[in-house]
Amino acid sequence: MTSAHQSNVAQDVVSWLREHLRLPVSTTMTLETRINLDLGVDGDDGAELLDAFAKRFAVDMESFANARYFGPEAGASPTSFFRRILGGAGVRGAQSLDPLFIKDLVELANRAPHD
Secondary structure, X not given: OOXXXXXXXXXXXXXXXXXXXXXXXXXXOOXXXXXXXXXXXXXXXHHHHHHHHHHHHOOOOOOOOHHHOOOOOOOOOXXXXXXXXXXXXXXXXXXXXXXXXXXXXXXXXXXXXXX
């Protein structure tokens, strides 16, 4: 696979994430951006994001362990608000979640069969 193709896939993934998450253009996103910890995607939103990603990029996510990256869905509370402001993610906290980088999704998309 050429580096130009990989670069195009990376741009496609970043553009798709920006649109899917409805992020403003001013939001800085690089391949090192952590989807769960930097962009605050968690719980059911994380599972829905990965389902939509799998459909858009024809990626098999069947064996992907969502729980490593996204905490359980929790209702909004003052505690969850302050956790997000202070950089934590989800109920379990940022320390117990593995980071899910944009580059991880790019790698998955690059491995998907292409026409």
